Amino acid sequence: MHVLILGGTTEARRLAQALTAGHPGWRVTSSLAGRVARPLLPEGEVRTGGFGGADGLARALRELQVDALIDATHPFAGTISFHAAQAAATAHVPLLALRRPGWVPAPEDDWHHVNSLEEAARALPSLGTRAFLTVGRLGLPPFASIDDVRFLIRSVDAPEPPLPPHSEVVLDRGPFTPEGERELLRTHHIDVLVTKDSGGEATAPKLVAAREARIPVLVVRRPEVPEGVTVVGSVAQAAEWAGGISGPGVSSRSGV
Structure with missing residues (x-):
């Protein structure tokens, strides 16, 4: 089982930690955009830099034999989220978006x-x-x-x-x-x-x-998540989703 996390957020690091600790036999790769000079690195494998748009990401999903893609980027990283949706559809890889809940104003807020x-x-x-x-x-x-x-x-x-x-x-x-x-x-x-x-x-x-x-x-306001993409709000939910993808005999890359 190979999970690719589009990361750079606190939630992405926590998810990488949860997956590597909970599934020792899995391969967990986190991809960072490279915009921060000294990023806090997650557990597991780490790659830095872009993929070259949706087509490049789709190629990477195939070449790296990714079984599940989790978009845990910043809520305002809109471009990569749309590229992830297109690439996942092209490569027939299940996709999940992990988004921390937005802030809610209190009655006394202006x-x-x-x-x-x-x-x-x-x-x-x-x-x-x-x-x-x-x-x-x-x-x-x-x-x-x-x-x-x-x-x-x-x-x-x-x-x-x-x-x-x-x-x-x-x-x-x-x-x-x-x-x-x-x-x-x-x-x-x-x-x-x-x-x-x-x-x-x-x-x-x-x-x-x-x-x-x-x-x-x-x-x-934050941009919308691409239409049709499943969204969860916690690391625990994302880890549970990934566990469900890893059922025996299922190959996400074949489109099954």
Whole structure:
């Protein structure tokens, strides 16, 4: 049984650990996009870099003799998810999407939902003048032309230009704490938070701090999972699904 995990997330690492520990005879390979300089590596085999689109991934599924494909990428890694759906259909490999549940606002939250980073950039100046921008280093270009807002940008790796003209960069990696986020908002006089609906606990404390400070939050909705793809919200569910694929005499690559 060979499981290929499209990873790079906490859930992907936990899934690789669960599968290698629970099924010693399986081959578990995690694929990382290579966008983070010093990624936290999962257990099992690891490959880094893209596949060359849906066709390249389909070829890899055949060549690596993959029996099950699990898309455990970031909720906003939309392109690879569609490539995975196309490749799995082409190679006749079962596909599952593992997605951490999105965040849910509390009654006292002041959240403003938008559908894209571009919409967030257009809405931002009306909500505040000192923004805490937590959309990842690749999501900064839509904000680069805003000159009437001061930005505190947090990223795992140093972002490349273009950056907003009035910006300060903090390099850090979660998990974060409510205490730390409160201090960050207070020290930098933040009056608006901008984030993508990534879900999960590691970066959720910023939402708690924003709620307590009564500042608005611009939340970019996550893209849809490709139509027809089964989605689960926990590592345990994904591991159970993979176990069901490994029934005796079943060859997913033959389309059976």
